[in-house]
Amino acid sequence: MPYGYEDWPRLSLESLRLGRGLNVRSFKVGSISYDFNPTGIMITGMGGSGIVGDVVRDSLQGVNVIVHKDFNIPPWVSRDSLVVAVSYSGETLETICGALEALRRGIPVIGVTTGGRLAHELEAKGAPVVKVPRSIAPRFGLPNLLYAVLGVLSHYVTIPDVNESIEIQGEVLKSQLPIKLANFIKGYVPMIFAPIGLQAVAYRFKNDLNENAKTPAVVAIVPEADHNDIVAIMLKHPVRYIIIKGRTDDIHDYLMNAVEEVVRNYSSDVEVVELKGSSRLTQEVYGSMLLGLVSLKLAELYGIDPVRTDPINTLKDRIRNLSCPG
Ligand code: PA5
Numbered sequence: 001m002p003y004g005y006e007d008w009p010r011l012s013l014e015s016l017r018l019g020r021g022l023n024v025r026s027f028k029v030g031s032i033s034y035d036f037n038p039t040g041i042m043i044t045g046m047g048g049s050g051i052v053g054d055v056v057r058d059s060l061q062g063v064n065v066i067v068h069k070d071f072n073i074p075p076w077v078s079r080d081s082l083v084v085a086v087s088y089s090g091e092t093l094e095t096i097c098g099a100l101e102a103l104r105r106g107i108p109v110i111g112v113t114t115g116g117r118l119a120h121e122l123e124a125k126g127a128p129v130v131k132v133p134r135s136i137a138p139r140f141g142l143p144n145l146l147y148a149v150l151g152v153l154s155h156y157v158t159i160p161d162v163n164e165s166i167e168i169q170g171e172v173l174k175s176q177l178p179i180k181l182a183n184f185i186k187g188y189v190p191m192i193f194a195p196i197g198l199q200a201v202a203y204r205f206k207n208d209l210n211e212n213a214k215t216p217a218v219v220a221i222v223p224e225a226d227h228n229d230i231v232a233i234m235l236k237h238p239v240r241y242i243i244i245k246g247r248t249d250d251i252h253d254y255l256m257n258a259v260e261e262v263v264r265n266y267s268s269d270v271e272v273v274e275l276k277g278s279s280r281l282t283q284e285v286y287g288s289m290l291l292g293l294v295s296l297k298l299a300e301l302y303g304i305d306p307v308r309t310d311p312i313n314t315l316k317d318r319i320r321n322l323s324c325p326g
Pocket of ligand 1: 046047048049050086087088089090091092095137138139140211309312
């Protein structure tokens with residue numbers, strides 16, 4: 001199995017341990033104490049690191065989790081919030097600027113990274129940093145970053161079903177679905193429907209298709225998609241429909257069945273992906289892993305290197321030496 005996917009269970013456990021092992025009581029930056037009860041959690045990060053926030057937000061129902069993907073921390077974020085800054089490389093300017101601004105404003109920040117400038121700047125100020133194991137590229141390090149963040153958050157909130165979400169990974173590796181789905185998508189633009197409570201799976205799949213398979217993709221989140229995206233099925237486009245279904249709640253599960261029915265009325269180019277697992281975390285890990293393998297299979301069918309992301313590198317180089325805004 002390529003690109004380290006077979007290592008996900010081991011990396012998940014190791015990274016969870018790293019996050020849990022952080023002794024939050026031993027950190028203090030000026031008047032900022034890390035041993036507190038945050039009223040909200042903001043997770044910042046971009047791309048393969050940013051998706052960690054989406055998975056955590058979907059998984060921790062009832063916890064006030066906000067996902068942020070930009071340079072500045074919104075003015076309403078208060079000092080009783082916790083900011084978790086996630087950057088695989090530690091070199092992403094958006095994430096570094098957000099973390100530094102938060103600390104300047106007296107908001108506690110914890111970094112999750114392999115190192116780089118983010119680790120350097122946070123450590124120099126005395127802020128906690130969890131250093132995760134390396135992978136081939138940021139998005140391949142999803143288990144490393146995700147489980148380290150869950151480990152960190154376990155100091156503040158209850159994380160449901162972490163073990164199940166790791167156990168299910170072995171099952172994904174045996175699935176034949178990636179080959180089938182990659183062949184189904186090849187030559188088309190995938191349009192991905194998913195319920196709002198599991199939206200991270202759809203966005204992760206889109207990002208993996210973009211980066212690994214160099215393929216554009218459309219994400220349609222239900223119920224909003226029932227009021228716009230769904231109308232596009234009335235014309236025949238070079239699109240393949242993928243409907244991600246899981247268990248969220250009665251009304252959203254019902255709506256996803258209705259969406260499938262309506263799409264099938266217009267097109268036979270439809271595949272349904274049923275997420276496994278009893279919790280949202282497990283379903284999202286299952287879906288992210290399975291659909292990540294689809295993107296790798298598609299890259300193989302196109303004969304392209306999934307690791308190369310030249311335009312991202314070009315854009316990062318263009319902003320590398322800029323100062324943080326604001
Ligand atoms: O997967 C990728 O390579 C990208 O999406 C990166 O995650 C993104 O550019 C942000 O970089 P980093 O994760 O190092 O902060």
